[in-house]
Amino acid sequence: MQVPFAKPKFFGGEAEALAEVIASGWVSQGPRVQAFENAFAARVGAEHAIATTNCTTALHLALYASGVGPGDEVIVPSLSFIATANAVWHCGATPVFADVEPLTYNLDPVAAERAITPRTKAIMPVHQIGLPADMDGFFAIGERHGVKIIEDAACAIGATYKGRPIGSLESPACFSLHPRKVITSGEGGMITTNDGALADRLRKLRQHAMDLSDLARHNAKDILFESYPERGWNTRMTDMQAALGLCQLQALDEIVAERKRQADRYTAALASIPLLEPPYEPGYAVRTWQSYAVRVSPSAPIDRTELMRRLLHDGVATRRGVMAIHHEPAYAGTDLLLPHTEAAARDSILLPLFPGLGDDAQDYVIERLGLHMMARAA
Numbered sequence: 333m334q335v336p337f338a339k340p341k342f343f344g345g346e347a348e349a350l351a352e353v354i355a356s357g358w359v360s361q362g363p364r365v366q367a368f369e370n371a372f373a374a375r376v377g378a379e380h381a382i383a384t385t386n387c388t389t390a391l392h393l394a395l396y397a398s399g400v401g402p403g404d405e406v407i408v409p410s411l412s413f414i415a416t417a418n419a420v421w422h423c424g425a426t427p428v429f430a431d432v433e434p435l436t437y438n439l440d441p442v443a444a445e446r447a448i449t450p451r452t453k454a455i456m457p458v459h460q461i462g463l464p465a466d467m468d469g470f471f472a473i474g475e476r477h478g479v480k481i482i483e484d485a486a487c488a489i490g491a492t493y494k495g496r497p498i499g500s501l502e503s504p505a506c507f508s509l510h511p512r513k514v515i516t517s518g519e520g521g522m523i524t525t526n527d528g529a530l531a532d533r534l535r536k537l538r539q540h541a542m543d544l545s546d547l548a549r550h551n552a553k554d555i556l557f558e559s560y561p562e563r564g565w566n567t568r569m570t571d572m573q574a575a576l577g578l579c580q581l582q583a584l585d586e587i588v589a590e591r592k593r594q595a596d597r598y599t600a601a602l603a604s605i606p607l608l609e610p611p612y613e614p615g616y617a618v619r620t621w622q623s624y625a626v627r628v629s630p631s632a633p634i635d636r637t638e639l640m641r642r643l644l645h646d647g648v649a650t651r652r653g654v655m656a657i658h659h660e661p662a663y664a665g666t667d668l669l670l671p672h673t674e675a676a677a678r679d680s681i682l683l684p685l686f687p688g689l690g691d692d693a694q695d696y697v698i699e700r701l702g703l704h705m706m707a708r709a710a
């Protein structure tokens with residue numbers, strides 16, 4: 333049997349939605365993007381949503397609009413996808429890595445506060461693989477030290493923190509619409525915020541800070557000349573992507589429910605497999621199960637990488653757990669001590685989980701896992 337690691341699911345109607353956009357003649361950012369933004373904001377309970385080309389540019393714009401610039405520091409977890417740090421670098425600022433909590437794998441508020449210096453402008457917690465970070469801790473630190481909080485919510489659409497949807501909290505949140513995340517528009521990103529002035533600035537920054545949108549000019553009854561009060565970027569989503577995103581957004585509840593069902597099946601099965609630890613479930617959050625991360629005990633007969641190798645041989649695709657950015661050559665050079673990050677990066681493995689993964693395929697993964705964990709070391 334061949335079990336893929338991940339695959340987006342489409343529910344029908346996407347091709348028609350895209351054909352409509354093409355037939356309309358308006359394929360760049362326009363009415364579909366606006367409709368997608370409105371639907372997205374409504375879904376996560378935010379006042380505003382601003383679409384971008386991807387989550388990395390969303391993070392960049394959100395950091396920039398929060399005042400992050402050259403010479404500043406932004407505290408981030410090293411245990412994250414490298415885009416988290418790259419977005420800080422895109423602002424000309426320096427990412428400062430702090431350790432994660434040993435159970436949630438999310439940025440530890442205590443470690444983040446300890447990393448604050450006079451140059452710290454912001455802290456960017458990540459809702460890692462869809463599990464919300466402990467935001468109240470970060471909001472308190474933000475107030476105590478006068479630093480901004482920006483959420484890397486790449487994998488977290490559909491998650492809640494203490495009953496509140498991610499995207500509706502006090503800080504701007506940035507989502508990814510890449511196929512490896514919860515819902516997709518091919519490529520795409522979204523920033524949500526309840527701050528009207530920030531939303532307005534973000535909308536301008538994503539199109540060279542032009543003070544008029546194409547839509548406004550198109551709908552104008554008189555000649556309008558745009559002006560550029562500051563410098564900006566082009567991080568616009570297309571109406572074709574937005575049409576796909578709208579279809580996916582409608583299926584979000586179904587997608588998240590199916591992800592949870594599969595996660596529950598793994599967790600139940602892991603109870604009878606020794607030396608494999610299921611993901612920790614904090615009481616404060618509902619997660620999206622963008623990925624299912626298992627920790628291989630250091631006393632297991634085989635280590636994480638050997639387990640991945642044997643599963644691959646069985647036809648089961650897995651991925652290593654979330655990377656440690658400071659291990660990569662691109663961010664090497666500091667001898668940081670991040671023990672929980674090191675352990676998580678070394679011992680965790682992501683199992684196949686996606687809408688469309690059949691129960692028989694999942695049962696096969698579970699059976700092979702049990703076999704390898706109970707075998708004696710070769």
Ligand SMILES: *Cc1c(COP(=O)(O)O)cnc(C)c1O
Nearest residue numbers: 386387388413415416486508510
């Ligand atoms: C995927 C991911 C990103 C980047 O998202 P893109 O849409 O691919 O730019 C950023 N942060 C985290 C935590 C991610 O998982």
